[in-house]
Amino acid sequence: MSYNTGPGPYPGQPNPQWGGSWPPPFPPPPKPGVIPLHPLAVGEILNGAFSSFRRYAKPLIGVMLAVQAIGIMIVLAAIGATVAVTQDRFAALFDLPPGEDADGADVAALFLSFVPAGVLLLVVVTLCAAMIAALCPAVVQEAVVGRPTTFVAMWSRCWSRLPSVLGTVVLTGLIVGGPILVLYAVCIPLIVMSSDDSGPPAALALLIPGVFLYLPVALWLMTRFSLAPAVAVCEGLGPVASLRRSSRLVSGGWWRVFGISLVGSIVAGAVGYAIQLPFGVIGMVSLFPAMTAGSEGNGDPEEIIVGIVVYAIAVLVGGVLSALFQYGFPSLVNALIYVDLRMRKENLAEALIATAAASATVTDAPAPAPASAAGTDER
Template sequence: MTQNTGWGPAGAPGPGGWGGPQPWGGWAPPQPPKPGVIPLRPLGLGDIVNASFATLGRHWKPLAGVMLAVQGACLLVMALLAGAALAVVHEHIEPVFDPPYGQDPAPEHLTPFLVAAVVLFVLLLAVGLVALAMLTALFPAVLRESVMGRPTTFRAMWSEARRRTPAVLGTMALTILIAGAPLLAALAVAVPLMIVSLAGDDPSSGAVALLPALLLAALPVTVWLQVRLSLAPAAAVMEEAGPVTALRRSAALVKDHWWRVFGIGMLGGMIGASIAYVIQMPFQFIGMFGLIPLMAESGGGSEGVDIAGLTVAIGFGFLCVLAGGTLGQMFQTGYTQLVTGLLYVDRRIRHENLVPHMLAELAAQAPGTAPASPVPPQPDPTQPHPPQSHPTQPDPRADG
């Protein structure tokens, strides 16, 4: 894989860039180059949808390998943390969940259990966010190579995703804080008023209805902020940007094009969720069919039930559902992230004339050679219109 130098901010588009004024009314532009999954021009909805599928098809091996490795490591760390927590509070579990009849759990048992539960929850949440950040960093890294038509490997993608995980994690944390601020403000205002109202002798119905009203008012602002900052992870990976810079880049790219980013992003999420459900269905059916023979043998009673067979069948069904859910979630996450990454590429092509920068990078890969299907130089519209050539007609007077 070619070393990722980052797609830094390109210059502002000029008259000769994509979307500028076209010289000569009858001149047709040449076909743009297509080194990878997209043509190097502004992208339409079909380009984004098709390129997301094409990227998954071309690079499914490194994608699946890194995703499985990340999820496996995440589950292993979570299991170790849960086991450590159980080992610490094992002597308090029975007094908390099975106290003497008519008594509440003693504080000396309840307090350590609650502290361990809170600490475990925070640690599990942190591990999950780190794993999610690494997966979020993976897809822009793969997409960049897919757009440029370069091969990828598991080792290279693992290294690139791991390297950009801290920046993406910071970007995600700031996005959650910024986009979630309206909802948190609504809760901070409404919940104390509800508690005070309900604690009084005459609870007010207005205070109870205040929370839903504030949440409904805050939700559109949260959605607007989330979409405005949605391209930040792609900027953090493709531009080698820090969290704050990535958020600013996303806000600048989405500005004045919020509805397009929102609509295509939502459509990509719906496509990913639909196909993920289709992927899960066969695994769920296989898991359920494994229980049918045992249910028929038992005849609805408990006397003829084979406990060992039932245990194996339940375990097999659980594994099938788990496998289907994992594969479906992998596809849904990957497809949605690729759609978002392609929206970032499209915004930069339209807004910052990124194509010449990409062509220069392609040319630098093979010194002394030009990229495949380069865009020929466009005529200067300020120059006089060249005379049109016509086929030479024979002079009729020559025969006379």
């Protein structure tokens, strides 16, 4: 489904004022999917995000789990390969005679050997973030008109729009974070130099106020560009055009977009903590008896190991499940904000109603007869 264009008012019918009161003769707004097709209130956006997560849990969670699993395997493989290659450097640092300190050159060489793995980790995290940023608008496209979807369809959709969404993520990071990086690049060397009185000590006084003064600008920019992934997925635009389009949509409603996004992030954090808490309690319950016995000197080493393993598994499972909601829910909220702004500014509701009606017609149409049956009838 594309959100590029939409039909005008139906011939012979009044143009309903979406979002206002509904006195006769206007009926309530249609709701073929997770939201009513009129300009949305904050509660409708949050409810729509919850409904989207619940109704489309299989493709949504499936794609996110697949993305995270692939990323984790790539990073672990890179770290394992690095450790295998640098075994001699580990020995030079940790297998030392008593009283001998490690050489600084060996420490630096070991650190530098892990730099490629660190760069790969950054790349993988960025790609995973871009995939999730592409996934949620793709799910919302189907959710607002009530169409079903599958893991394969969502994976294909995300992969096809990944370059554009990745471009919006990278460009937003550079635009928002670039001035901070420049500030750190200038001030950190000056602070290091001032530690031995060879540089200006005022660098630290410049860095801290500079960060705090730039923080409102960073929030303003992040909010202006927050809808760019949804634009890239729903309208098929490139990275730069998506950023410009997001800025135009947010224009005139920055505080509303910022407030709803903030509420969505707070809700995601609270629900994510509630998901993770029982797993943490289970892990602590399994670990506490073994650790108590160990502190008293009569603990069984195997029992302690089992307790530690159960605790680690419980915390890991809780963290993964909570992360799925904490990453997905804010993106769903942003995608619904995009839909809301287009319904407010561009009468997208009419196009969505037509799309939902067409989808319902296709779904309700009778299945064609099998070829063999048709041939028998003709004979």
